[in-house]
Amino acid sequence: MDVSELVARFAPAAADEYPHKAAMAVMQELKNDLDGVLEATSYLTGSGGNALQAFYRAPNLSLLKVRFPDGRRTPPHNHGSWAAILVLSGSEKNTVYKRNDDSSLTYERSVELSRGDVIYMAADAVHVAECTSDEPAIGLHVYGGNVLGVEREMWDPDTLEGQPLDWSKYEDLAQRATAADKAPLT
């Protein structure tokens, strides 16, 4: 598989009447070729979901190969659109929250994902992702918008205060989230 094939499969899905459903159908198909997806995206470096790991960004679709090293945990954040993750190798835990009207968070569910598992999050979902394997958790992350360009929110992992997602402040929150014993409110 070539990386252009991934774009060629997801771009029509993003233009579908129900883009999240069409994209999830592509994710299900890709479960049959996890190594092909890994190989096609192996040229992408970086970790933690940064711009280096994006291989397609459009107003209605972003495709990233995201790598979380052992122990790495994100602060709570949203995506400004629906989002889906297909785990390609390693394992990760996702903790999902409901964002209340006052921007406070309510714990909703925790999902353990290993190779071949998929999680879908609606546009209003907030989550924490963390690597739970000795090896890095590597996943194909698909978003229904320009995830590195839209307005998003992140929450301080210690105070749970919500704030606009600012990449210059994100790493401090991520390091404190990683240093904690567990995801907030769990």
Ligand SMILES: [Fe+2]
């Ligand atoms: Fe995320």
